[in-house]
Amino acid sequence: MNWIRSVAREVYGLFVDDSSFAFAILCWIVAMAGLVRYHVLQRWAGPALFVGLALILTEGVLRVTRRKD
Amino acid sequence: MVLTFAAMDSVQQLSTRLGTTLVAAFLASTVECVEALTVVLAVGSVRGWPSALAGCATAVVTLAAIVAALGPALTRIPLHLVQLVVGAMILLFGLRWLRKAILRSAGLIPLHDEAAAFAKNTAKLRGVRLASGWDKLAFATAFNITMMEGTEVVFIVIALGAGGRALMLTASLGAVAALAVVTALGFALHHPLSRVPENTLKFIVGVLLSAFGTFWVGEGVGVAWPGEDLAIPCMMAAYLALALYLVPLCRNRARNAADAQKESCIAAKEDQR
Numbered sequence: 001m002n003w004i005r006s007v008a009r010e011v012y013g014l015f016v017d018d019s020s021f022a023f024a025i026l027c028w029i030v031a032m033a034g035l036v037r038y039h040v041l042q043r044w045a046g047p048a049l050f051v052g053l054a055l056i057l058t059e060g061v062l063r064v065t066r067r068k069d
Numbered sequence: 070m071v072l073t074f075a076a077m078d079s080v081q082q083l084s085t086r087l088g089t090t091l092v093a094a095f096l097a098s099t100v101e102c103v104e105a106l107t108v109v110l111a112v113g114s115v116r117g118w119p120s121a122l123a124g125c126a127t128a129v130v131t132l133a134a135i136v137a138a139l140g141p142a143l144t145r146i147p148l149h150l151v152q153l154v155v156g157a158m159i160l161l162f163g164l165r166w167l168r169k170a171i172l173r174s175a176g177l178i179p180l181h182d183e184a185a186a187f188a189k190n191t192a193k194l195r196g197v198r199l200a201s202g203w204d205k206l207a208f209a210t211a212f213n214i215t216m217m218e219g220t221e222v223v224f225i226v227i228a229l230g231a232g233g234r235a236l237m238l239t240a241s242l243g244a245v246a247a248l249a250v251v252t253a254l255g256f257a258l259h260h261p262l263s264r265v266p267e268n269t270l271k272f273i274v275g276v277l278l279s280a281f282g283t284f285w286v287g288e289g290v291g292v293a294w295p296g297e298d299l300a301i302p303c304m305m306a307a308y309l310a311l312a313l314y315l316v317p318l319c320r321n322r323a324r325n326a327a328d329a330q331k332e333s334c335i336a337a338k339e340d341q342r
Contacts, residue, residue: 033153036292050307054307054311
């Protein structure tokens with residue numbers, strides 16, 4: 001069972017080093033999927049997806065800067 | 070005589086159709102292969118070639134096995150689901166790399182991974198042989214990107230070759246020719262790329278993966294991108310601009326915080342006197 005746990009840990013580590021950063025990205029993807037499904041954003045869905053991810057990146061970078069202060 | 074003309078007509082029609090299928094399959098597959106090549110080249114330059122090439126080759130073999138096993142039944146797999154899952158994985162990789170590259174350029178984290186360097190040196194001292202050059206991240210990234218683009222090539226071949234055995238063969242030839250041309254291009258380009266500084270390449274990889282990941286996630290959830298595939302270079306430019314804006318911003322903030330800390334230390338010492 002230990003090897004399964006270590007493989008799972010390795011795979012998790014490939015995608016995630018800051019869990020709140022990864023969680024925010026996934027949440028935004030789920031939110032966008034919902035908005036597109038119910039035709040809320042229509043042709044603005046693409047730009048909105050990008051802007052949300054850009055904001056998550058900005059917040060993720062600035063959070064590390066604040067932590068180093 | 071009429072029959073002969075009719076026969077000539079149908080031969081001409083067939084050869085025209087085969088020709089257009091070949092050109093269409095070649096061009097469409099070239100676009101997909103170049104997209105994969107861009108990322109594989111960048112990943113190979115940053116993280117090392119053995120793992121990147123191994124990931125790429127494993128993806129090609131896996132894809133070939135899937136195609137051989139399933140054939141045209143592949144068209145029943147929902148492409149949107151594949152795009153969403155693989156796109157989300159690439160996006161997680163990409164934004165993570167870009168974030169680290171920004172922090173490195175701003176001087177907030179070291180340029181080299183100190184822990185890895187320490188582990189390598191310790192292992193060398195103990196005489197332990199490390200798995201030479203094996204990099205899971207490079208393997209997984211190259212594998213994902215090749216699988217994603219390769220799946221699209223398979224769909225192109227199946228769609229263009231749906232008219233019969235001869236068309237399927239022609240479309241497959243077009244795709245294989247595209248793969249050969251793009252592979253040759255990769256071999257020609259990989260050497261000049263090795264001269265680019267490491268963190269610059271990491272920056273570029275982060276930008277590329279983030280743009281591709283965003284595009285595929287969008288496709289997966291059903292976004293209609295303005296300009297279709299042209300949205301990818303636009304997003305690359307936008308991610309790059311954002312990253313270049315964030316580097317000096319973080320550097321200044323960190324410097325101001327350090328200055329403030331220094332001043333408060335001096336003030337505290339003067340108070341003690």
